[in-house]
Amino acid sequence: MEWNFLATIGRVFISFMAAVGRITKFTGQSLRHCIIPPFYLRLFLRQIMNIGYYSLPVVGMTALFTGMVLALQIYVGSSRFNAESAVATIVVIGLTRELAPVLSGLMVAGRVGAAIAAEIGTMRVTEQIDALVTLSTNPFKYLVAPRLLAGLITLPFLVLIADIIGVSGGYLVATETLGLNPGNYLKNTFQFLEVRDVVSGLIKAGVFGFIVSLMGCYHGFNSTGGAQGVGKATTNAVVSSFVLILISDYFLTVLLID
Amino acid sequence: MGATPKIELKKVCKSFGSKVVLKDLDLSVADGESVVVIGGSGTGKSVMLKCILGLLKPDSGEILIDGQPIIDQPSHIREKILLKTGMLFQYAALFDSLPVWENVAFGLMQAHGMKRKAAKEIAIEKLSLVGLGPELAEKNPAELSIGMQKRVGLARAIAADPEVIFFDEPTTGLDPIMGDVIDSLIRDCTQRLGASTLTISHDMESAQKIGDRIALLYKGNVVWSGPAKEIETCGNPYVEQFVRGDVDGPIKLDILKP
Numbered sequence: 001m002e003w004n005f006l007a008t009i010g011r012v013f014i015s016f017m018a019a020v021g022r023i024t025k026f027t028g029q030s031l032r033h034c035i036i037p038p039f040y041l042r043l044f045l046r047q048i049m050n051i052g053y054y055s056l057p058v059v060g061m062t063a064l065f066t067g068m069v070l071a072l073q074i075y076v077g078s079s080r081f082n083a084e085s086a087v088a089t090i091v092v093i094g095l096t097r098e099l100a101p102v103l104s105g106l107m108v109a110g111r112v113g114a115a116i117a118a119e120i121g122t123m124r125v126t127e128q129i130d131a132l133v134t135l136s137t138n139p140f141k142y143l144v145a146p147r148l149l150a151g152l153i154t155l156p157f158l159v160l161i162a163d164i165i166g167v168s169g170g171y172l173v174a175t176e177t178l179g180l181n182p183g184n185y186l187k188n189t190f191q192f193l194e195v196r197d198v199v200s201g202l203i204k205a206g207v208f209g210f211i212v213s214l215m216g217c218y219h220g221f222n223s224t225g226g227a228q229g230v231g232k233a234t235t236n237a238v239v240s241s242f243v244l245i246l247i248s249d250y251f252l253t254v255l256l257i258d
Numbered sequence: 259m260g261a262t263p264k265i266e267l268k269k270v271c272k273s274f275g276s277k278v279v280l281k282d283l284d285l286s287v288a289d290g291e292s293v294v295v296i297g298g299s300g301t302g303k304s305v306m307l308k309c310i311l312g313l314l315k316p317d318s319g320e321i322l323i324d325g326q327p328i329i330d331q332p333s334h335i336r337e338k339i340l341l342k343t344g345m346l347f348q349y350a351a352l353f354d355s356l357p358v359w360e361n362v363a364f365g366l367m368q369a370h371g372m373k374r375k376a377a378k379e380i381a382i383e384k385l386s387l388v389g390l391g392p393e394l395a396e397k398n399p400a401e402l403s404i405g406m407q408k409r410v411g412l413a414r415a416i417a418a419d420p421e422v423i424f425f426d427e428p429t430t431g432l433d434p435i436m437g438d439v440i441d442s443l444i445r446d447c448t449q450r451l452g453a454s455t456l457t458i459s460h461d462m463e464s465a466q467k468i469g470d471r472i473a474l475l476y477k478g479n480v481v482w483s484g485p486a487k488e489i490e491t492c493g494n495p496y497v498e499q500f501v502r503g504d505v506d507g508p509i510k511l512d513i514l515k516p
Contacts, residue, residue: 119355127351130313134345134424135414136337136369 026218030148033140040146047150051112051213052158058111059104063162066099067091067169075178084180088188091170093197100162101155101201102249105208108155109241113216116147117237120220121230129221144221147213155209156202163198200256207252208245215241262325264289264422264454265310270319272305272478279305280316281478287422292448292455294469294486296462296500298509302478303458307426310456311345312336323422341369344415344423344453346444348430350407352399352414358385359395362413370418384413387450388443405436409443416447423448425457429464441467462489462501474500476509 074090120143123129132139167189174180216237223233263286272280279302287293297303308314310321312328321328326339344365352361360367362384363377372380382392388409399407408428415423428444429437441464448455459465465472466486473483474497482494490501499507 123353126349126354127347128353130308130311131345131347131351131353133313134311134340134343135365136340137364138333138337142368 022222023214023218026221027214029140030144030214030217033138034145034149036141038141040142043142043146044150047146048154050115051108051147051150051209052154055108055111055154055158056161058107059158059162060165062103062107063095063100063166064169066103067095067166067171068173070094070099070166071170071173071178075174075180084178085184085188087174087178087180088170088185089192091174092167092189092193095166095170096163096193096197096201098201098249098253100166101159101204101208102245104155104159104162104205105212105245106242108151108158108209109212109215109238109245112151113212113237113241114234116213116216117220117223117234118230120217121223121233124221124223125226125229139221144217147217148210151209151213152206153209155205155212159201159205160198163201196256200252203256204249204252207248211244211248212241215244262289263287263322264291264324265456266320266322266325267306267310268320268322270306270309270321271317272302272309272314273317279478280309280319283319283475283479285473285480285483287454287456290452290454292457292468292470293473294457294459294465294471295473295475295480296459296465297475298460298500298511301475303475304426306475307424307456307458311340311343311424337369341418342421344418344420346408346411346415346423346425346428348427349404350399350411352407352410354399357396357398358390358402358410361399361410362417364414365418380417381413384417385410387416387447388413389439404431405433405439408432408436408440412440412443412447416451416453419451421453423451423453423455425455425459425468427459427461428457428468429459429461437461437464438467444468465489 070091071087074087075084078084078086078090123143129139129143132142171182171185171189174185175182219233219237219240223229265285265287267283267285270280270283271278283302283306285293285295295303295306305314309316310323310328316329323339324342328336328339331339353364356364359378359381362381363372366372366377366380367374378395382395385392385395390406390409390413394402394406399410402410425444428440432440444455445468455468457465457468466489469486471483472486472489473480474494475481476496481496482492484492489497495508499509505511
């Protein structure tokens, strides 16, 4: 009984390490093809549109309501010790350092990570990836590299926009609903905001964008079977992106806090 | 016919776990020759083709295309060797994100570096060779029937005038008339190009029409090989059973009898 338990733990650990190894190898191969020509500029620009431009509504909406809710909640807390003037500062720091990158990352993982996994997974099960190989085209270069680079570059821009929209949402609620002075609110917003607050959020965004694209490509690339396999790849891509974003967020915060 | 075979397999072995799929397989296709490999489901035909194209790595043995080894080659060398080849997949494997003409011209643009305008002209010319008009060039592959998709796949396979063409079950899923049309197109196109071809099929009529030589694969090895016209009179018990479609004979199926 005891041995069975230990064997189960061992099996789980070995399969976990094997998965880590496979993902590391896939990442290495992908990065290599990101820096070695040929580069597919047209595909890269298409992915910029898919990952960035088309995610703007969902990211903008998330940022707007998060900023609004944040202002309300912080007002409730800060009014208990007469610190209502801190609302603006906490909203802007909370958004730029944490909420905008994490929530944007999660929203993009749901929208884009799933789409990447489904598209590449379908290409895998319908032999389109094999067809690429027979046409002397490296699938890592053609499919993976443009998505990885687009994810890495696009998400910081999305987060910058989310920062602005989120702060605007907070401003709207604070001045229109809570009755705070607009001039003071804006002054408090920018007085204590530092460049590194914004930059740390953008660094996080770049990492999250890379994770989302990588997980989408990895799970799509390794999908097997038919429709069920593609469905499983899509689910795995989203779940693993969510988990990795949240874990890496902690370590990035520790790294960037000073 | 030249001295160096266009395709040569020497003692190729491939297993998946304990299941042996290819066992010391020897096969060669001479310059300008058309060889059809026939055999029942699960006899290793597709695995053989994937090994030749570098999509699967054999456990041992040697595979040469035009005298150049393909196994264990770095991807850029393999891509160079594959420039000489074309491939028609069982279900065409067209890229559903690209219009028909871009599917046909894909290899010309991506691997041969041809400009879009020139590649489009060649794509339309190749489409006409397989009996498809220019009005289909801008259509999406999903808008075409399976017979049309196969013809587009054939146009893609011959687009770069390859020296070697592979066909994976070219008539599967087609009605007898469309199957005959595809066989005739394959015969015409390959004769016009002077290409060597390797086809895998279990369609006897198609095999006799396309092939100069037929090889019967059973349990991962060639049990008979000879001119296509001799297949019905060769006297080989494996061939006789396969041609007649008998359950009883030397070919044993992995099915449980009630």
